[in-house]
Amino acid sequence: MELSTKYNPSEVEEKWYAYWLKNRCFHSEPDNREPYTIVIPPPNVTGILHMGHVLNNTLNDVLIRKARMDGKNACWVPGTDHASIATESKVVARLKEQGISKDDLTREQFLEHAWAWKEEHGGIILEQLRKLGASCDWDRTRFTMEPELSDAVIATFCHFYKKGWIYRGVRMVNWDPVALTAISDDEVIHKDTKSHFYHLKYYVSDGNGHPTDQYLVIATTRPETIMADAAICVNPADERHHWLRGKKVLIPLINREIPVIEDDYVEMDFGTGCLKVTPAHDAHDYEIGLRHNLPVLDIIDDHGCLNEQAQILVGEDRFVARKKIGKMLEESGNLVKVEEYISPVGYSERTDAVIEPKLSAQWFLKMEDLAARALDHVESGRIKFIPDKYRNTYRHWMENVRDWCISRQLWWGQRIPAWYLPDGQVVVEETAELALAAARKIDPSLTAADLKQDEDVLDTWFSSWLWPISVFDPKLPGHPEHKPNRDLSYYYPTNDLVTGPDIIFFWVARMIMAGDEFMHDVPFHNVYFTGIVRDKIGRKMSKTLGNSPNPLDLISKYGADAVRLGMLLCSSAGNDILYDESQVEQGRNFCAKIWNAWRLVSSWNVDPEAEQPDAARVAVKWFDNLLSRVIETVEDHYGKFRINDALMAIYKLFWDDYCSWFLELVKPEFGKAVDGRTYEAAVLFFEKLIKLIHPVMPFITEELWQAMEPRHDGETIMYQRTPVAGPYDADFLAQFEQAREAIISIRAIRAQKQIAPKELLNLYVDGELSEELTPVIKKAANLSYIQPGAAEGTAVSFLVGTIKMSIPMAGLVNTDEEKAKLEAELDHQRKFLAGVRAKLSNEKFVAHAPEAVIANERKKESDCLTRIEALEASLNTLQ
RNA sequence: GGAAGAUUAGCUCAGUUGGUUCAGAGCACUUGCCUUACAAGCAAGGGGUCACUGGUUCGAACCCAGUAUCUUCCACCA
Numbered sequence: 001m002e003l004s005t006k007y008n009p010s011e012v013e014e015k016w017y018a019y020w021l022k023n024r025c026f027h028s029e030p031d032n033r034e035p036y037t038i039v040i041p042p043p044n045v046t047g048i049l050h051m052g053h054v055l056n057n058t059l060n061d062v063l064i065r066k067a068r069m070d071g072k073n074a075c076w077v078p079g080t081d082h083a084s085i086a087t088e089s090k091v092v093a094r095l096k097e098q099g100i101s102k103d104d105l106t107r108e109q110f111l112e113h114a115w116a117w118k119e120e121h122g123g124i125i126l127e128q129l130r131k132l133g134a135s136c137d138w139d140r141t142r143f144t145m146e147p148e149l150s151d152a153v154i155a156t157f158c159h160f161y162k163k164g165w166i167y168r169g170v171r172m173v174n175w176d177p178v179a180l181t182a183i184s185d186d187e188v189i190h191k192d193t194k195s196h197f198y199h200l201k202y203y204v205s206d207g208n209g210h211p212t213d214q215y216l217v218i219a220t221t222r223p224e225t226i227m228a229d230a231a232i233c234v235n236p237a238d239e240r241h242h243w244l245r246g247k248k249v250l251i252p253l254i255n256r257e258i259p260v261i262e263d264d265y266v267e268m269d270f271g272t273g274c275l276k277v278t279p280a281h282d283a284h285d286y287e288i289g290l291r292h293n294l295p296v297l298d299i300i301d302d303h304g305c306l307n308e309q310a311q312i313l314v315g316e317d318r319f320v321a322r323k324k325i326g327k328m329l330e331e332s333g334n335l336v337k338v339e340e341y342i343s344p345v346g347y348s349e350r351t352d353a354v355i356e357p358k359l360s361a362q363w364f365l366k367m368e369d370l371a372a373r374a375l376d377h378v379e380s381g382r383i384k385f386i387p388d389k390y391r392n393t394y395r396h397w398m399e400n401v402r403d404w405c406i407s408r409q410l411w412w413g414q415r416i417p418a419w420y421l422p423d424g425q426v427v428v429e430e431t432a433e434l435a436l437a438a439a440r441k442i443d444p445s446l447t448a449a450d451l452k453q454d455e456d457v458l459d460t461w462f463s464s465w466l467w468p469i470s471v472f473d474p475k476l477p478g479h480p481e482h483k484p485n486r487d488l489s490y491y492y493p494t495n496d497l498v499t500g501p502d503i504i505f506f507w508v509a510r511m512i513m514a515g516d517e518f519m520h521d522v523p524f525h526n527v528y529f530t531g532i533v534r535d536k537i538g539r540k541m542s543k544t545l546g547n548s549p550n551p552l553d554l555i556s557k558y559g560a561d562a563v564r565l566g567m568l569l570c571s572s573a574g575n576d577i578l579y580d581e582s583q584v585e586q587g588r589n590f591c592a593k594i595w596n597a598w599r600l601v602s603s604w605n606v607d608p609e610a611e612q613p614d615a616a617r618v619a620v621k622w623f624d625n626l627l628s629r630v631i632e633t634v635e636d637h638y639g640k641f642r643i644n645d646a647l648m649a650i651y652k653l654f655w656d657d658y659c660s661w662f663l664e665l666v667k668p669e670f671g672k673a674v675d676g677r678t679y680e681a682a683v684l685f686f687e688k689l690i691k692l693i694h695p696v697m698p699f700i701t702e703e704l705w706q707a708m709e710p711r712h713d714g715e716t717i718m719y720q721r722t723p724v725a726g727p728y729d730a731d732f733l734a735q736f737e738q739a740r741e742a743i744i745s746i747r748a749i750r751a752q753k754q755i756a757p758k759e760l761l762n763l764y765v766d767g768e769l770s771e772e773l774t775p776v777i778k779k780a781a782n783l784s785y786i787q788p789g790a791a792e793g794t795a796v797s798f799l800v801g802t803i804k805m806s807i808p809m810a811g812l813v814n815t816d817e818e819k820a821k822l823e824a825e826l827d828h829q830r831k832f833l834a835g836v837r838a839k840l841s842n843e844k845f846v847a848h849a850p851e852a853v854i855a856n857e858r859k860k861e862s863d864c865l866t867r868i869e870a871l872e873a874s875l876n877t878l879q
Numbered sequence: 880g881g882a883a884g885a886u887u888a889g890c891u892c893a894g895u896u897g898g899u900u901c902a903g904a905g906c907a908c909u910u911g912c913c914u915u916a917c918a919a920g921c922a923a924g925g926g927g928u929c930a931c932u933g934g935u936u937c938g939a940a941c942c943c944a945g946u947a948u949c950u951u952c953c954a955c956c957a
Contacts, residue, residue, distance in 0.1 A: 005916090172955095190954075197957090220957060233957095270956050283955060344955075357955075392883055393952060400953080501951085536890085538950095569905075572892060576950080580891090582906070589919045600916035645893075648905070660921080670915060744923080751911065751923050758914085801900090832901070845937035853898045853938090860900055 003602065003707060007595040009559025012703045017130060019702075025718050026135045028075035030490035036067035036074045037494040039468050040136065041507070042144060045080035046087055046121040049128035051533040051541055051579060052500065054551045055571060058564045059498045059530065061134050062643060065695035067495075068135075069722045075491055076135060077471045078126060079142035082118075084460040085179050085350045088412040091117050107411050107455075114412050131552060133560050133698045135718070140471065144463045145414070148474040153414040153463045154430050155478025156514075157406075161418075161428040165366040166406070168418070168426070172283040173405055175358035177304030178351040181409040182362050184459060185402060186505050188346040188355050197341035198223045198326060199272065201334045202232060202249040205257050211250055216241070216260075217336055219271035221343055222281070223329060224321040226251055227310045229258055230285075230294035231277040236262040238273050252334035253325070254311050261292050283357050296359060304356055318356070363407040363416060363456070370513040371401045377512055377522050386528045386641045390501060397505050406459045413457030420452045427451075430478075465510035468494050468523040477518050484519075494524045496641075501529040528641050531576035538578060554584055561697035562587030568647050568696060590651065591700050594693070597659050598704050601682050604668060608676035614775035619665035620681040622736045622776075624726075626657055627688060629733065631725035634692065650692050658689060661740070665779060683708075688723040738800055739773040739780075745798045746781040746807065753796075753812050760784040764791040766870065767803030790877065797822075797874040802863050804870035819878055826871045833864045 020026060028035075038060055043053060060076065068074035091114045092102050102110060126141065142149060160166045173182040199219050203211035218232060229251050234241040244260045251258060265288055266275045279289030280298040289296060299310040304318045312328075313321045329335040346355035375398040377383045378391055385391050407416060418428045419435040425442060429435040432448065439446045466477045473488035484492070493515070499508060508527055515523035534540055541548035554563050565587030571577050630653045637646035666682060668674040674682075687708070694701040694717050705717035742763075750757060763777070763786045774786045790806055791797070794813040797806035839845050840857055 218957080222957085265956090267956055275957055278957095282957075284957080285955095343957085346955075387884095389884060396882070396953065504952095570891060575885095575892080578891065580906090583891095585919075586906070589917095592917065592919050596917035596920090598916085603916070640895090642893090645904095648893090652904085659917085663916085664921095667916095748923055754911085757912090757922080828901085835901080839937080842937055848937050849898070856899055863900070 003595070003599050005599070007559075007591050007700060009561065009591065009699065010556060013131070013133070013555075013560050013699045016699055016702045016706075017133065020135070020716065020718065021138070023716065024139075025716055026076070026137050027139055028073055028137050030486055031073055033071065033073040035491050035495075036064070036070075036072035037077070037491040038064055038075075038496055038498070039077045039471055039494055040079060041497070041499045041503075042079045042081035042142075042464060042467060043125045044083035044086055045118055045123070045125075045143060045145075046083075046090060047080075047125050049125055049132075049551050050548060051551060051567075052530075053125070053129070054132060054563065055530055055533055055567050055577060056498055056500070057129055057132060057134050058567050059528065059571075059643060061132070061564075061698075062568070062695045063496055063498070064135055065698060065718065066638060066722070068718060069691065069694065069720060071721060074135075075137055075140070077140045077142065078129070078134070078136035078138060079140075079467075079471060080122065080126065080144070081460060081464055082143065082145035082413060084408055084410055084413040084457060085181065085183070087114065087118070088410050089179055089351065091412065110411050128552060131555050131560060133564065135698070142471045144460070144467070149463065149466070149470050150414050151430075152466055152470045152474040152477040153458060154417045156462070156466060156518075157414075157417055157458065157478070158428055158430050159478040159480070160365055165369075166363060166428075167366070168361060168363050170359060170361050171364070171405070172286045172357050172359055173362050174346065174348075175302070175356045175360070176348040176351055176353050177302065177356050178353035179348065179410075180302055182358070182360060182405055182407065183348060183350070183355075184405045184461075187349040189349050190344045190346050192342050193345040195221050195341050195343055195345070196326075197221055197271075197339040198329070199336035199338070200226070200252060200329060201336055202252065202274075202276075204244070205248045205250050207248070209250070209255060209257055211255075216244060216249060216274050217272045218274040218276045220276055221341060222278075222322065223325050224306065224313070224318055225278045225281045225299065226276060226325075227254055227256075227306075227312065228278045228280050228297045228299040229256075229276045230279050230289055230297065231259050231261045231292065233261050233263050233266050233275045233277050233288060234273060235264060235266040235268045238266075238268045240273060252329055252332060261288075261294075263288055263291065280359055281357055286357075286359065298359060300356060300358070304353075362405050363418075363454075364403040365406050365462075367401045367403050370517065371398045371509075373516045374398060374509055374512040377516065383512065383522050383524065384526045386526060390504060390527075390529055393501075394504060394509065397509065404459075406462050407454075407456040408459055409455070410457050413460065414463060416454040416456050416458060418454040420454070421446065422450050461506050461510055464507055465514040466518075468492065468511055468515065469518055477514065480518055492519060493522050496526045496528060497524040498528045498530060500532065502532070504529070526641065530571065533577045533579050536578050536580040538576075541579075549581070554581075558584050558588045559591060559699070561591055561699050565590055565647070565696060568644050571644055572642075587697075590655070591697065593655055593659060594690070594697075594700055594704070597654075597663065598686060598707070600663060600667075601679075601686060602707075604679060605673040606676055606679045607673035610673060610675035612675045612677045613779075615779040616666040616675070616678040618772060618776050619662055620678060622732070623657065623662045623685055624681070625728040625733050626736075627653070627685065627723070628725040628728040629730075630657075631692070631723055635725070647696055650689075650696075654689050654693065658685060661780075665776060683711075687711075691717065691720050691723055694718070694720075735770040735773055736776070738769065738803070739777050741800045742769075742777055742803075742805060743780045745800065745805070746777075746783075749796055749798070749807060753809070755812070757782060761807050761809075762787070762791075764789050764795070764806045764808070765803060766790050766805070767801075769800075769803055790873070795877065797870075797877075799825075799867055799870060802866040802870070804874070806874070815878055819875065822871055822875050822878070826868065826875070829864055829868050829871065833861065833868065836860045836864060 064074045064076040095113060174188045176183050197219050199217050201215040201217055204214040206212050232249055247260050248257045249260060277285045277288050279286045279294055279296045297309055299306055300318060301307045306313050306316050306321050308314055313324055348355055375395060378394055417430060418426050420426050421439055427435050427438040429438050435451060436448050439451055469477055472491050473485040475482050476484055476488060511523045515521060535547040539545060539547060562584050566584030569583050630649055634646045634649050666678050690701040690704055702717050705712055761783050763783050765786060765788055778786060791808040793808055794810050795806040795808045796813060797804060836857055846854060
């Protein structure tokens with residue numbers, strides 16, 4: 001079959017992806033083969049493909065395709081995540097554009113809009129993954145908010161509630177005033193932020209609410225919260241403040257009287273040693289408040305604005321209020337000074353809004369027991385992290401974990417299955433009907449109308465932690481007594497998880513917890529953490545910087561295979577990835593190389609009767625041995641998740657060894673036919689090579705495989721078996737390396753002396769060179785003959801190991817130049833010899849070093865002597 | 880503030896538990912080639928005091944201590 005001169009990726013990719021889909025090549029059903037399972041880290045349902053996805057899914061696809069070719073029953077389950085906060089905020093933003101406020105909608109109306117948005121944008125990213133070549137089992141596509149999976153989430157909530165591990169409590173939580181919801185501790189990002197340290201005078205009260213002329217000074221970064229102060233606190237050991245004992249002070253501007261209290265929490269040497277206690281707006285202050293029975297006065301509303309309770313600046317945003325109150329305090333004479341100050345401030349991961357500590361009723365899941373068990377799975381090695389260093393991170397988090405705030409004040413998500421009775425009691429059941437039944441046990445007169453369901457939804461991660469289970473059997477989570485169905489029994493535990501280290505706590509840790517709780521088993525055996533994709537100067541990719549290429553543009557420009565290869569080339573596990581388009585170009589170039597190699601082989605005329613030239617015979621033997629050795633290396637790399645090392649080994653095998661050496665050695669002379677045996681070997685090697693390449697570059701390899709008809713009878717390469725390494729002759733491979741070295745030296749001499757490659761030369765060999773390899777050297781170096789011994793007359797000589805080689809070259813040799821070169825080399829060898837001898841004459845070395853090391857030093861010594869002798873002989877000849 | 884990790888060629892990284900002939904790869908670079916598969920290519924080549932300072936050892940890129948720089952994670956001193 002005639003191939004076009006250029007590889008056309010887009011046409012080929014479309015053709016074969018459609019073919020794979022049509023033939024259901026990606027689909028898996030349980031059978032008696034060993035399963036190999038991956039669940040996709042579900043992207044946000046309304047997300048679009050970015051470079052991080054490309055990296056992650058390329059790695060996933062390489063692993064799954066490799067496993068498939070290893071004969072395993074490979075199943076890669078795709079799907080999307082409803083991404084509660086992210087999606088809801090997008091929907092809110094779109095409604096706003098249409099002039100609709102969320103507050104004007106009922107829950108049902110809002111959800112209609114949200115589902116419409118999901119229908120419109122949902123699944124785009126899955127379509128994009130197909131362009132990348134992802135071999136997901138699309139028949140198994142799941143969505144975390146589809147009915148069955150939502151049921152699983154609800155059941156899970158009930159399960160833990162009945163176990164006593166879920167509780168509702170009024171706690172200080174992280175409030176996001178933009179998203180209008182509480183978020184978990186993990187969703188808060190602390191950033192050092194420039195602010196001001198206000199030093200304020202609080203006057204001591206005369207007992208009737210009037211200021212005396214005595215005062216104390218506190219330091220705060222949040223002067224707008226002084227109206228919520230409940231006390232001033234000092235350290236009991238701080239003698240500077242003992243005069244304040246039992247006194248009351250007045251809050252500036254509003255003149256409210258508050259007590260001075262003492263608590264060890266206050267650091268004497270920080271600030272002024274006086275702390276204003278504001279229980280409603282600071283987590284630590286809240287704790288102090290509890291200890292001292294202080295009232296809680298909340299002066300900030302959900303949007304982060306001061307409310308009526310503040311008395312002043314009502315309705316002002318907290319940051320505006322901060323500036324304004326600074327002025328007011330200055331005017332009232334309460335402001336002592338303002339210092340520049342840098343302090344850590346919490347920001348919302350989603351909205352980047354400054355988090356407001358806020359007291360509110362939320363649902364929590366106890367973590368202690370779950371975390372201990374999840375930690376053990378990793379500590380014991382049942383789950384391996386690649387790279388290993390993430391174990392430390394994981395352990396630290398697990399040992400310091402706090403209860404998980406699982407409620408979110410949002411509508412897009414699974415609604416908490418808790419119903420409140422009119423008297424405030426709560427029942428938790430999977431459905432409204434069951435809840436009513438449960439409520440009637442408390443009060444038989446109740447009707448459905450009397451029950452009010454909790455308004456909140458659950459944290460997205462409370463659904464995605466079930467993912468490796470619920471994609472197979474949504475009935476199991478929450479119902480541990482349920483018998484796992486056929487899919488779950490077969491595919492669980494999954495094998496490998498490829499994901500970013502940024503979600504190690506959000507997702508990885510919690511999947512391990514859920515797996516342990518419901519399956520009493522790990523959810524996966526290996527977690528491969530990818531790095532973050534950055535641009536080539538190390539910046540994170542972001543829309544605002546505009547340094548993030550659109551993967552689909554890259555695919556249409558270079559082809560999916562090129563993008564995949566480019567991504568993998570720069571990705572060693574756990575390191576951040578500095579992406580550069582030149583790597584994708586390298587991928588494209590590799591495609592061209594593969595394409596052209598087959599164009600060459602397939603263009604040959606074959607004469608089955610022709611005798612196989614010696615050089616070709618040896619080349620075949622060599623490549624056969626080499627192939628086995630490289631396959632062994634590649635398998636080893638895969639086993640250690642060193643995907644880019646595996647890739648590089650294959651890349652070099654194909655480009656350097658197969659193309660540059662093997663094909664050049666067996667290539668028939670112009671106009672002549674290739675013999676049958678050599679041709680068969682060249683084709684067979686090519687087949688094995690594209691099988692090795694297929695997991696990384698699925699499209700071009702399928703195209704060429706199919707182009708090799710009728711050899712393959714229309715079978716896909718996807719289900720061919722990975723080539724296996726046979727035994728190989730390491731000595732022979734080493735001998736070939738010597739030949740290769742000789743050839744390179746001869747070519748270099750040609751280049752130096754400007755002798756055309758076509759001009760025949762003669763070679764004299766003084767030393768033990770394998771007879772078998774002389775035809776190879778002859779062909780590759782274009783020699784007319786190779787003779788034992790040393791060249792007579794003027795010659796250029798060089799060393800290959802300890803073998804002296806020389807090429808007679810009358811008239812072309814500059815004797816002085818050659819002499820200088822030889823002398824330099826001789827000098828170097830003598831120094832080397834001196835070093836080796838120094839070692840060998842060191843008694844301690846001889847006494848302590850192992851036999852093998854000493855023997856090796858002796859070999860170095862004798863080889864070096866041989867070389868010195870050869871060099872001296874060459875010098876003599878020149879003189 | 881705590882912790883983990885990193886520092887090897889211009890760039891990105893290997894270096895498998897201290898010892899194969901003065902440290903390897905890919906890319907980039909230099910030189911020569913439009914040689915009938917491929918100029919997106921071929922051939923040849925240059926390039927490193929393994930961050931720094933000490934120590935352990937017969938022997939250190941590798942182990943130990945300290946220093947410097949960087950990255951990430953965790954952390955509510957108001």
